[in-house]
Amino acid sequence: MATVRLIGDEEAETIPAVKAVFDDIRATRQTDFINNFWRGLANDPVTLARVWDSLKATMTGDTALPPMVQEMIYIAVSTANGCSYCVHSHTAAAKAKGMTPDMHAELLAVIGLAAQTNHLVTAMQLPVDAAFLVGE
Numbered sequence: 001m002a003t004v005r006l007i008g009d010e011e012a013e014t015i016p017a018v019k020a021v022f023d024d025i026r027a028t029r030q031t032d033f034i035n036n037f038w039r040g041l042a043n044d045p046v047t048l049a050r051v052w053d054s055l056k057a058t059m060t061g062d063t064a065l066p067p068m069v070q071e072m073i074y075i076a077v078s079t080a081n082g083c084s085y086c087v088h089s090h091t092a093a094a095k096a097k098g099m100t101p102d103m104h105a106e107l108l109a110v111i112g113l114a115a116q117t118n119h120l121v122t123a124m125q126l127p128v129d130a131a132f133l134v135g136e
Helices: 016-029 036-041 045-059 067-081 084-096 101-124
Strands: none
Touching: 016 036, 016 045, 036 045, 036 084, 045 067, 067 084, 067 101, 084 101
């Protein structure tokens, strides 16, 4: 159960700052769908706008990483952070941007391997090799 109200379209129409962000989300994503993340954030229009602006700047437009790769990274980080909502949302986005079932399986294998080796190296408290240090 959500800890905040989800702002519906009728209410959003009455709050200019929320309406502006929702309209921009629809235009940028070329869809009428506003997901629950944005509807929850809409309780605080300032945070809604700040987070949308940050996401839009990082995940859209002229980016060095292809959009599908960005979504796959988002899946990995969301998995590490334990965010089920984001894993689902960005898996759907990655699939829409071309992630195949084989790519998804490989991504999951890499996530699992990275989690395992990260925990092992943390448990062993190994020093970082000098060759890996930037500027050394």
